[in-house]
Amino acid sequence: MKQEILRHYNLLLGSKSPRRQELLKALGLHYSLVEIDVEEVYPSHLQGADIARYLCELKADAYNSEHMPADSILVTADTIVWLDGKYIGKPAGRAEAIEMLTQLSGKQHSVYSGICLKSSTRKVVFHSHTLVTFRELGLDEIEYYVSHHKPYDKAGSYGIQDWIGYIGVTGIEGCYYNVMGFPVQLFYEQLTRFIAGSNEE
Amino acid sequence: MKQEILRHYNLLLGSKSPRRQELLKALGLHYSLVEIDVEEVYPSHLQGADIARYLCELKADAYNSEHMPADSILVTADTIVWLDGKYIGKPAGRAEAIEMLTQLSGKQHSVYSGICLKSSTRKVVFHSHTLVTFRELGLDEIEYYVSHHKPYDKAGSYGIQDWIGYIGVTGIEGCYYNVMGFPVQLFYEQLTRFIAGSNEE
Numbered sequence: 259m260k261q262e263i264l265r266h267y268n269l270l271l272g273s274k275s276p277r278r279q280e281l282l283k284a285l286g287l288h289y290s291l292v293e294i295d296v297e298e299v300y301p302s303h304l305q306g307a308d309i310a311r312y313l314c315e316l317k318a319d320a321y322n323s324e325h326m327p328a329d330s331i332l333v334t335a336d337t338i339v340w341l342d343g344k345y346i347g348k349p350a351g352r353a354e355a356i357e358m359l360t361q362l363s364g365k366q367h368s369v370y371s372g373i374c375l376k377s378s379t380r381k382v383v384f385h386s387h388t389l390v391t392f393r394e395l396g397l398d399e400i401e402y403y404v405s406h407h408k409p410y411d412k413a414g415s416y417g418i419q420d421w422i423g424y425i426g427v428t429g430i431e432g433c434y435y436n437v438m439g440f441p442v443q444l445f446y447e448q449l450t451r452f453i454a455g456s457n458e459e
Numbered sequence: 460m461k462q463e464i465l466r467h468y469n470l471l472l473g474s475k476s477p478r479r480q481e482l483l484k485a486l487g488l489h490y491s492l493v494e495i496d497v498e499e500v501y502p503s504h505l506q507g508a509d510i511a512r513y514l515c516e517l518k519a520d521a522y523n524s525e526h527m528p529a530d531s532i533l534v535t536a537d538t539i540v541w542l543d544g545k546y547i548g549k550p551a552g553r554a555e556a557i558e559m560l561t562q563l564s565g566k567q568h569s570v571y572s573g574i575c576l577k578s579s580t581r582k583v584v585f586h587s588h589t590l591v592t593f594r595e596l597g598l599d600e601i602e603y604y605v606s607h608h609k610p611y612d613k614a615g616s617y618g619i620q621d622w623i624g625y626i627g628v629t630g631i632e633g634c635y636y637n638v639m640g641f642p643v644q645l646f647y648e649q650l651t652r653f654i655a656g657s658n659e660e
Contacts, residue, residue: 281625284622284625285622285625285626286622388630393644393648418635421485421486421487424482424485424486424636424643424644424647425486425643425644425647426644427634427644428634428644428645429589429632429633429634430631430632430633430634430635431630431631431632432630432631433628433629433630433631434619434631434635435625442625442626443594443625443626443627443628443629444629446625446626447594
C-alpha cells in the first residue's frame, strides 16, 4: 500500500515549525530537518496564495539539492494570513501581535499554505486555502492570549490549536491542518503523486 | 474577565470521551467526571441535529441534579454522524467499522454535537453542525486504520485527529472541534451566557 512505499523515502523538512514536524510524524513518515536560511521577501505585485507559493519555492531553491540521494525529497512550506486584500505575517512583538488580533477580530480571513516538494531532478509547488472566522474578541481576551502564549512565531499571531482558537474561532471552511501550517491531506496526496512522477510541472 | 469568572464554577462532565476531557482542560476550566448510565435510544421520527440534542438531554436528565451545589454545572454531550439522511453511531466491531468508513468514503457528511448545560434550577441545549468531506478511501487504507486505531468508541468510526483524518479529509465547513465531539467555541459562549442567566429556554 501507499503508506509502505512512502516509508522508503527520506523527507528533508526545511522548516523550524514544531506543528509541521508533529503533523509529519503523525503521518508516520521518516524525515530529518535541514536548515534553510533565506530572507523571506516577495515581489510586491503578488497576492494571497501566490505569496505563499513564491516563498516556499524561494526556500526550496535556497537549498542545494544537486547531490541529494534519489530517495530524498526536500519539503518546504510557507503559511500566510490574508485579510481584506492585505498580507499578514508574523508579529515583531507584543504590540504588533495585539494589533494583528484586533484586526482579525469579528472577521473572516484566508490562510494560505504553499508547499514545495523538490528532488535532485524535479520540483512541484501546491497550496491549500482555508477560510477562518473569528467572533468579536475582547481586548482582555487578546491580551490574555498574547501574554500567555506569545504567538510570535505564528502568521497572524494565533494558533488555531491554542486557547484563542478554542474560544474565538466560530468556524472554518477548508483544511484545519492548513491553518496549523501544514495541509496534511493535500501533502500526502501530492507526495504520493510526486513519487509516482505524476504531478510534474 | 470572563475567564476568571468561569473558573469559580465546577463543571460536572457526564462523558467518558477523552477528547472532551482534553478540550475542557485546554479551556482552563475546572471539572470533575460524573457517571451517567442511560440507554441511548431516541424516537425514530427524529433527524440529524435533533437526535444529538435529544440524546444529550436524555443523559442530563438521567443525572439527579436536585442537590447540586449552586456553583456546579452538569455538562453532557452527544455526537452523531449523519450521512444521506441516515444516522451513523459507533461501530459494534471491526466489520461494522470498515463498513461505515466505506460508506463515508468519497462523500460529504454532517457531524452534529448536542450539548446540554444543567444546574439545579436551569437547563439549556444547543448544538453545532460541521460538514466533513472524505476523498475516496482505499480499502487498504480503511483496513490499516481500523486495525491500528480501533475507532470503536467513535461516531462514524473515525477520529478527524487520527491518521485517517490526516490523509482522508479534504476539508470541513464549520467547527473542527465539533467533529472531535466538543464544539469548544460554542460551548464557551453558551457557558458564559448560562452563568449570566441569559440563554434560558
